[in-house]
Amino acid sequence: MLKLCFFICLIYWVKSEEEQKCPQFTHLNIGDALSGTELHVQLLLYTRENHDCAEKLIEHNVAASEYLNKTKKIVFVIHGFRPTGSAPVWLGNMKKLLLSSEDINLIIVDWNRGATTVNYIAAVKNCRKVAEILKNYVDQMLVGGASLDSMHMIGVSLGAHVAGFVGQKYNGKLGRITGLDPAGPSFTREPPERRLDPTDAQFVDVIHSDIDVLGFKKPLGTIDFYPNGGMDQPGCPKTVFSGAQFFKCDHQRAVFLFLSSLKNKCDIITYPCDSYLDYKRGKCVDCDAFQPMSCPVLGYHADRWKKMLIPYSSPTKAYFDTSDKDPFCMHNYLLDITTWNKSIRRGFIKVKIMDYAGNTVESQMNSEASTFQQYKRVKILTGFHQDIEKIAKISLTFSTKNLIGPKHKLRILQMKLKYLNNPKRLQLCRYDFVLMEDTELTFKPIPCSERGT
Structure with a gap:
């Protein structure tokens, strides 16, 4: 009996040691959502040197990081509202594909405690607080030699507005913000300073995939992409009888389109246009104005086209159609x-x-x-x-x-x-x-x- 107890204690000790060595994204459940969670933010750093085991950055001592290389690009990934407390289903692929695409510092911004709640308004209020905490980390990186030019924040839903708030604090000098279906509820009627805005970074690219329900309809970036017109994505359920997927499939499609751009299977080509109807009528498919680079592409490499957006009045809207499954190219x-x-x-x-x-x-x-x-x-x-x-x-x-x-x-x-x-x-x-x-x-x-x- 004594041996059994010792063995069990040993297992728990080993597991505890592993957890300390490799910090994990906060896992919560529906019970946490029902009771509500107090805001707590942790930043998990991954690089090609520690791609399988995150390093947790110390809030008031970022300089102590073993893996943060301030001479390389720093990419932040910021999730959104978490009504069930689970980790985002796309998080693992996002980490893997970003690190395989480029030698970067990848920082997962985990604010699951604060985003996990059935009270959406409470999560919205926490966005400003998350931005304040992120600014503290960024300030320390800048002191250590990092550059705002080399910082890229990828925000999903509420996370897109968090990125915007951070960008505001640096007067738009942040290198790039990517908004993946920025949240619409509680933000639609807000002025630019209370949401993501084209002036929040040097380049702001936004993918709108659910403009009629959970997303934001109007342009928010330097260039705004509207797959399939911005709503009713191919392959997504059409009726409420499909369960939770009916509510989140269109909203999440922006994330999966972005992930597809990292796989290098094909380029998702888009067409600057005033409206989806004009695009469908073939009025906007001539990209001669973009020569010699042709049409803008969606996703991670969209910033290659930023210099060509000068002839277009801001904001630029781009439309395109996709297939119903990865890699989504048509x-x-x-x-x-x-x-x-x-x-x-x-x-x-x-x-x-x-x-x-x-x-x-x-x-x-x-x-x-x-x-x-x-x-x-x-x-x-x-x-x-x-x-x-x-x-x-x-x-x-x-x-x-x-x-x-x-x-x-x-x-x-x-x-x-x-x-x-x-x-x-x-x-x-x-x-x-x-x-x-x-x-x-x-x-x-x-x-x-x-x-x-």
């Missing part, structure tokens, strides 16, 4: 059609493309009907989940979606298909053909240059 094409019908036609065109091996991908049906008039060009934006580099055949289907009435024809004078992800790729054309309503027409395109187009 292969975008612009279908440019000129018709010669004497009568006006309204309808939709569905596009399929096929390679020489017979592999076929199908576009999504455009969400809005196009109006086809005689000798007028119509641009239709369409996207595919995978790329076909060498297109052998194209299929088009025209539909009015009318269930009754006569079937119509769409007489095409010229059709051009342009790959937007890589404008250098050859445009494909077809001339003088007719689309019968609800009948798929498949043909072999020719390079547009062959007809001098």
Whole structure:
């Protein structure tokens, strides 16, 4: 019996020693949320030298850190409201991907005690306090030789506003703030000084993925990205019967889009535009103003485009569509059609493309009907989940979606298909053909240059 007690005590002692050596993000539960938590902030430092075991920074003695290298970029990750007390599901991937992408100081700002509560307003009030504490740490880093230019704060939901408050304290000299679906409730009607704002850092990029519920609708940054228009993200539940995912899926999508940008599987290309509707109508897909760097990309490398935003009035809004799962990239094409019908036609065109091996991908049906008039060009934006580099055949289907009435024809004078992800790729054309309503027409395109187009 004595041996058993000794063995159990030994296990607890070893576990305690491990916990002291490797501080962990604070794990709480729904009970803590119901009772409420007092604010406590800890900063967990990870580098490539200690990527598996955090170093807890000492609040009033940051200089004592063993791993903090003030000559390297310092990236802070700040979470948001935690109504159940659990650690963010994305936290592990965020740490792993950031450290693998660049040799940085990564600091996880853990304010779970203070964010864990069923009282959202209490968590909102703590945001200012978290910012004050962060300023204390940053001040010490600056004294030790760090630079505001090399600091990047990534804030999620409430965390985006926390980052903004820190940026305000340094008069916008912070290098960069990334806001991942900044919280809307309690902030929507607030003036700039009481929320994230474009002047809070030298470069502020924001991803809005839930503007109709938990996120912030209006622009907040140097450039504001609106995936799929900023709401109703593909693959997210559409009804409340799906449980908790119905409420948080759209809101969290901004985080997963950002994470995808760190995986280097593909670039998520975006298009500066006044509105999502104009983008869908193909009015904003020409990025010549951004040459030679082409269109802005989403995520970690968005700051490469900051110098090109000078021609645009601030704020710049950028729109794009995504697929329903990681890596979320779409292969975008612009279908440019000129018709010669004497009568006006309204309808939709569905596009399929096929390679020489017979592999076929199908576009999504455009969400809005196009109006086809005689000798007028119509641009239709369409996207595919995978790329076909060498297109052998194209299929088009025209539909009015009318269930009754006569079937119509769409007489095409010229059709051009342009790959937007890589404008250098050859445009494909077809001339003088007719689309019968609800009948798929498949043909072999020719390079547009062959007809001098």
